[in-house]
Amino acid sequence: MSLRNQLNDVLPDILPANPKEAIKGTELIRLVRMRLDGNYSDASLRYHFSIMSCDPGSSIAKVEKGQGYYRRTAEVPALASAQELISMTQGRLDDFGSDQEAMDLVLLRVKKFRAIVKRWSEVNGRYPFVFRDPFQASSPMGNLWKFPELMLVDWEGAGEEGNSVLQLKQTLNLPPFRLYAARLRIHPTIHTFREDFFQALSSSVWANGGELFYACAIEDEALTDAFRKLNEVFGVGVTSFGLSLEQLDDLPRPAHILNAHPRETEALMERLEINRVAAAHTRPHLDWAALDAIRNDTEEINQLFDWLTTSLKQGEPSPHIEN
Template identity: 60%
Template sequence: MSLRKQLSDLLSQLLPANPSDAIKGTELIRLVRMQLNGNYSDASLRYHFSIMSCDPGSPIAKVEKGQGYYRRSAPLPALSGAQELLSLTQGRLDDLTSGDQGVVDEAMMRVRKFRAVVTRYFEVNGRFPFAFREAFGKDSPISNLWKFPEMVLVDWETGGSPDEEMSLDETMLAFKQRLGLAPFRLHAARLRIQPSLATYREDFFQTLAVSTWAQGGELIYAAPIVDEALADGLRRLSATFGVGVTSFGLTPEVLEELPRPANILNANLRETDAIMSMLDVTRISSVNSRAHLDWTALSSMRDGSDETEKLVRWLTRCIDSRRAEPYKDE
């Protein structure tokens, strides 16, 4: 096995996710040597660390304006990334093929930051996000964009006291089980950067399509919705089909000012408060939440998606333990 392949496997396990816990090069070399096959010089290992940290697909990232390495956050899935770029250029392929790669990279970084902000926002507001990634890999069919959400948001019936914040309400849980109702609300979400009159119908109906199995659908935009005709169009569609629409009020300039995705996801309380203060969350229309899941559609999704199976197992664990726990990758 090549050195780079060995390092890719080892660094995914050794590196911390939080940049503030970054490991300096000398210590990382020591840790790597304990499991590495082959006799490689320190210079060779440092060279590979440096080269790999510049590769967006590698697991190692270097601390910006500092020393040390940490585990790079997951790259944007290919299908959703490609669709986001097409949306930003309003479907003009020439704008992508003839564009500067640096501009494309900056656009993708804004997308990754937004996804991290949405995840953190819902975590601190008592909702439990579950992200779909494998469904949008580079070898996945384009139809998956109309079948799977980018994120599922779970709202549990929890206890009322602060000490039981994560505990499920036993009485309500038993009551709903007797009525055949789920003790949670599952909303399927689509995330988009820039709303526009040219693309909002596709955004909306894609959200509707990927949420038919859930109890509701939510379309979440990063940028503010300032066009009155656009806002009215979204409200009319929402009134008919029940999909909720929200803007986080993040302009491209504000997105660029935000920390890197890994810093956002691992921010402490003070840092999180600072990030949340940059948001201007506006509800354009409310979601019409249904009482029941479409079990037939959910079963169909499970047959074609390991991630759906992980979602179901996670929800089952929470019900069995009577605790609403954040999802941890299996």
């Protein structure tokens, strides 16, 4: 049996599932050597560890921005967005069978993360607009590829004295904002990261750019490299917020997050460990043809542009007030 095949057999029993308990290369060599047939050099074993850790299909993963190896596993079921899970006919609720308590926990985690992203966006001068209608129970599954969970609006010159940039852009009949379509997920896995990425890409084709946000840290170095390669070609930004599932569970209810006082919000933001894996590429113009193709699918497209128009008329951006 080849060395790689032997490693595929023995590594799952040796490697820890938790990246924080990763085994350094020297110790892993010692543990593996006792279970291998054949006399392999340290250099050969290190080479195979390195090569296999770059393969998302192998059992060994290397810690991102650190040392050591751990077992690559899908730690949580493949999850859809909060709205998709709420509509009982969509998402992947079959993963939970009849376990209503498990479904409720997943729903709550995703709702908390959506609230965190909204507050984080507002703190950083981005104006969020939430899409809900396209993900109702009666909505077609194709909407998962047409609409983002959030639209983030970046206003040029917002907050500057007199909003001079906004006024200048209006004078020149140029849009003084950029629209970024954001998809939200809890945890990246080797089984779902491509679907996550390309749904983010598909739902952002009409915007200036696309973003994919993960609540949990991306520990797997191979996943990080895969995201960066996809970003180079397709331009969707990828960001993790560094929250563990335990931290998500410890967060207050979504409504409390959204209505927190400034000091509470500051404390919540301090819990985040933002890691920009890849920055979103910005397209200079909206794709109006792509937008026209979907604007009749939901009234919320018109609500989005009514909100933008109101901000333009009043000469400064304002937060979107949900109905």
